[in-house]
Amino acid sequence: MSTLRGAALRFPLLAATLLVGLTGLLLWAVGLPVAVQWLFSGFGVIVVVIEGVAMVRRMRAGTVGLDVLAILAIIATILVGEYVATLIIVLMLAGGAALEDYADGRAKRELTALLARAPQIAHRIPAGDDEAEDIPATQVQVGDLLLVRPAEIVPVDGTLVSESAAFDEASLTGESLPVEHRAGDTVLSGSVNGQGAVTIRASALAVDSQYQQIVALVAEAAASKAPVVRLADRYAVPFTAVALVIAGAAWFVSGDPVRFAEVLVVATPCPLLLAAPVAFLGGMSRAARNGIIVKGGGVLETLGRARTVVFDKTGTLTYGMPSINRILPENGFDADEVLGLAASAEQYSSHVLAASVLAAAQTRGLDLQSTETATEVPAHGVTARFGSREVVVGKLSFVSERAPDAYPADLAGGELAIYLAVDGEYAVCIVASDQVRDNAAATVAAFDRLGVHESVMLTGDARPTANHVARQVGITRVRAECLPADKVAAVGAIRERPVIMVGDGVNDAPVLAAADVGIAMGARGSTAASESADAVILLDDLSRAARAAAIGRDTTRIALQSIWLGIGLSVALMIVAAFGVIPATVGALLQELVDLATILNALRAIGGRKDVRGRGVAARIPLAPRPQPARS
Numbered sequence: 001m002s003t004l005r006g007a008a009l010r011f012p013l014l015a016a017t018l019l020v021g022l023t024g025l026l027l028w029a030v031g032l033p034v035a036v037q038w039l040f041s042g043f044g045v046i047v048v049v050i051e052g053v054a055m056v057r058r059m060r061a062g063t064v065g066l067d068v069l070a071i072l073a074i075i076a077t078i079l080v081g082e083y084v085a086t087l088i089i090v091l092m093l094a095g096g097a098a099l100e101d102y103a104d105g106r107a108k109r110e111l112t113a114l115l116a117r118a119p120q121i122a123h124r125i126p127a128g129d130d131e132a133e134d135i136p137a138t139q140v141q142v143g144d145l146l147l148v149r150p151a152e153i154v155p156v157d158g159t160l161v162s163e164s165a166a167f168d169e170a171s172l173t174g175e176s177l178p179v180e181h182r183a184g185d186t187v188l189s190g191s192v193n194g195q196g197a198v199t200i201r202a203s204a205l206a207v208d209s210q211y212q213q214i215v216a217l218v219a220e221a222a223a224s225k226a227p228v229v230r231l232a233d234r235y236a237v238p239f240t241a242v243a244l245v246i247a248g249a250a251w252f253v254s255g256d257p258v259r260f261a262e263v264l265v266v267a268t269p270c271p272l273l274l275a276a277p278v279a280f281l282g283g284m285s286r287a288a289r290n291g292i293i294v295k296g297g298g299v300l301e302t303l304g305r306a307r308t309v310v311f312d313k314t315g316t317l318t319y320g321m322p323s324i325n326r327i328l329p330e331n332g333f334d335a336d337e338v339l340g341l342a343a344s345a346e347q348y349s350s351h352v353l354a355a356s357v358l359a360a361a362q363t364r365g366l367d368l369q370s371t372e373t374a375t376e377v378p379a380h381g382v383t384a385r386f387g388s389r390e391v392v393v394g395k396l397s398f399v400s401e402r403a404p405d406a407y408p409a410d411l412a413g414g415e416l417a418i419y420l421a422v423d424g425e426y427a428v429c430i431v432a433s434d435q436v437r438d439n440a441a442a443t444v445a446a447f448d449r450l451g452v453h454e455s456v457m458l459t460g461d462a463r464p465t466a467n468h469v470a471r472q473v474g475i476t477r478v479r480a481e482c483l484p485a486d487k488v489a490a491v492g493a494i495r496e497r498p499v500i501m502v503g504d505g506v507n508d509a510p511v512l513a514a515a516d517v518g519i520a521m522g523a524r525g526s527t528a529a530s531e532s533a534d535a536v537i538l539l540d541d542l543s544r545a546a547r548a549a550a551i552g553r554d555t556t557r558i559a560l561q562s563i564w565l566g567i568g569l570s571v572a573l574m575i576v577a578a579f580g581v582i583p584a585t586v587g588a589l590l591q592e593l594v595d596l597a598t599i600l601n602a603l604r605a606i607g608g609r610k611d612v613r614g615r616g617v618a619a620r621i622p623l624a625p626r627p628q629p630a631r632s
Contacts, residue, residue: 283555303552
């Protein structure tokens with residue numbers, strides 16, 4: 001009873017229609033057909049008033065919707081006395097909302113699954129105690145030692161303390177097999193522990209952990225309304241005009257006003273209203289299963305129409321983990337000394353090379369100095385003072401402002417240089433290299449096969465390095481030595497639109513927001529990049545960007561197919577009804593079948609097992625092997 005009551009409260013018009021229908025059957029059974037006609041017709045008038053007021057409000061807001069045809073059909077059936085058809089049309093309108101709700105729920109299944117699994121409890125092990133205490137996940141602090149029992153969800157991001165463990169990361173990455181981790185590996189919140197209890201050291205608060213960030217993205221995506229829903233409204237005026245012309249012609253030729261009502265009954269627009277939102281919610285669900293969170297159906301439509309793809313270099317086309325190859329000290333400086341100074345200054349930098357310098361210093365066992373007078377100039381470098389010594393580290397142009405004797409190093413293709421000056425004297429050039437992703441060239445080629453023929457690389461690195469990477473992956477247009485503002489301007493100047501931008505770092509956030517579709521490599525990328533992007537890839541896998549475009553194209557095609565299927569079936573039924581072959585009541589029932597056919601076709605956008613079986617455009621995009629887990 002509670003379920004029925006809840007459904008009635010959720011869909012009051014549908015509940016009222018069913019109640020009126022049951023009452024009509026009882027009246028008919030006791031021999032009161034006139035009462036049935038008055039009941040059904042009166043109820044139809046009430047619905048016309050309610051829906052008409054809503055329609056007028058939408059028109060005042062500048063939207064001409066397809067619901068005008070349904071209202072005209074109800075009015076026409078009332079006037080010609082086809083009261084059974086009146087109730088069927090009302091039932092179709094009311095049932096359409098319930099049907100759409102079911103389809104939405106089916107399409108959003110993968111999206112809402114993340115929300116339902118959000119970790120709530122953590123088992124904290126107090127210092128000096130072996131007994132774990134249960135606390136809300138939101139109360140976990142960085143550094144807390146946590147117990148994760150078998151089959152439990154990891155509550156926050158952490159570092160594995162136990163010697164080894166296996167985790168199910170399917171909800172995060174789509175990886176179907178358990179992933180082996182060893183002590184020191186990063187374990188992401190939302191992954192499910194295997195068969196043995198393990199301990200982890202919290203490395204982030206709950207609000208900053210991977211799973212909670214994914215949940216926030218999912219909530220935003222699920223709540224968004226696809227702009228492409230307006231695609232159906234684009235057909236509102238012509239479709240309404242065609243229906244009225246056919247209905248008017250049938251009435252004029254036959255001289256029977258019933259023909260007018262019979263045509264309008266089969267012209268009701270529910271298939272067009274349902275097709276686009278169901279298809280795009282299905283596409284968003286399919287993208288989520290592929291490790292891609294899309295922030296709205298409109299993003300999928302734009303992805304499907306893209307003509308240009310723009311890539312950041314570091315961390316996107318490359319792995320973003322450069323290693324130090326050579327240390328070239330100058331002016332009598334010692335290699336370990338200048339590496340220690342560079343690492344001490346790079347502690348205060350957000351640049352990707354900073355981590356490489358710090359790792360090299362740690363490998364050599366160098367002690368780092370701290371300071372309160374460090375200043376970073378984004379995309380240029382860091383100035384820091386350690387005691388009486390001023391250290392400047394970063395690009396050559398930045399360092400040479402303080403050390404005019406600095407000169408460019410002789411770099412091989414793909415190498416990067418970090419320059420350092422001490423007290424205005426050029427001290428060292430640190431040479432690093434960043435490996436191109438194994439599937440970068442295949443991803444660029446996949447975009448080309450999808451019709452995205454223009455590819456561009458924007459990077460803040462030097463031109464020789466940028467050109468070297470571009471030749472490796474097949475990109476022909478390169479803009480090097482770009483500041484964030486330069487990237488935004490470059491994307492704005494591209495004529496072949498829509499433009500997809502793929503990036504990962506803090507400096508990519510402005511250009512991700514400026515592009516028609518921004519795709520953030522969210523597995524290791526910054527929160528700023530993920531928040532400003534339209535889609536976020538949850539894995540460290542560049543090929544998912546091409547798969548997102550393929551899913552967008554598939555979804556848009558299915559949405560348009562569904563819309564045209566609804567139009568085609570409705571027009572065919574209108575023409576047949578114009579000859580008086582389809583009575584109004586039968587026409588209303590046939591229109592329900594049109595609704596069903598349209599929605600079932602739109603649900604194909606969910607994909608199902610198509611990706612697994614290798615069918616469809618998206619399934620043919622080559623995916624990278626799962627990356628090795630990052631060490632903390």
